[in-house]
Amino acid sequence: MNLFEVFLIALALSMDAFAVAVGKGLTWMRWTLKKALIVGLWFGTFQAIMPAIGYYAGALFAGKIEAISHWVAFGLLALIGGKMVFEGLKKDKDEQPANEKRLGVKEMFPLAVATSIDALAAGVAFSMQSISIAPAVLLIGLTTCVLSAAGTKIGQLFGSRYQSIAEVLGGVILILMGLKSLLEHLEVLQF
Numbered sequence: 001m002n003l004f005e006v007f008l009i010a011l012a013l014s015m016d017a018f019a020v021a022v023g024k025g026l027t028w029m030r031w032t033l034k035k036a037l038i039v040g041l042w043f044g045t046f047q048a049i050m051p052a053i054g055y056y057a058g059a060l061f062a063g064k065i066e067a068i069s070h071w072v073a074f075g076l077l078a079l080i081g082g083k084m085v086f087e088g089l090k091k092d093k094d095e096q097p098a099n100e101k102r103l104g105v106k107e108m109f110p111l112a113v114a115t116s117i118d119a120l121a122a123g124v125a126f127s128m129q130s131i132s133i134a135p136a137v138l139l140i141g142l143t144t145c146v147l148s149a150a151g152t153k154i155g156q157l158f159g160s161r162y163q164s165i166a167e168v169l170g171g172v173i174l175i176l177m178g179l180k181s182l183l184e185h186l187e188v189l190q191f
Contacts, residue, residue, distance in 0.1 A: 010140040019173055
């Protein structure tokens with residue numbers, strides 16, 4: 001597998017994080033590079049760590065990881081998304097969006113884990129091929145970081161114009177991403 005193929009895999013793996021970052025940006029009244037980098041670094045770091053873990057765990061755990069990864073991702077994304085929808089529906093219009101300041105461990109850790117579980121399985125696949133893991137995880141992490149940071153800006157551009165539905169929409173995006181992952185795993189959807 002060459003570096004271009006790894007880059008294509010990195011793009012595919014980063015799409016969940018990108019979509020969640022767009023949803024995150026939807027809730028922001030004001031975009032800053034610092035906030036975008038925080039989101040990008042969370043997602044990029046986990047997208048790099050997970051394939052490394054998968055690579056070293058190898059085929060030993062492959063069956064167990066595949067069996068539960070989509071359920072875990074669905075559960076985390078649905079829980080976080082549902083909370084965002086609930087908070088968005090009960091919030092006063094003059095109130096600042098609930099997720100505007102939530103970039104700490106409690107908010108970002110579950111999102112980063114949920115969006116990087118597929119990367120764990122990719123790492124297992126990498127271990128079964130002749131691939132150098134260090135450049136692969138660096139490329140995956142960097143790609144995800146950049147796309148996620150950009151996704152927050154894209155989301156914020158739309159969210160600042162439509163503040164009343166931004167948080168609900170962000171939550172719905174998370175729920176749909178989790179549902180898509182689960183339905184693909186159950187082979188109901190095939191992309």
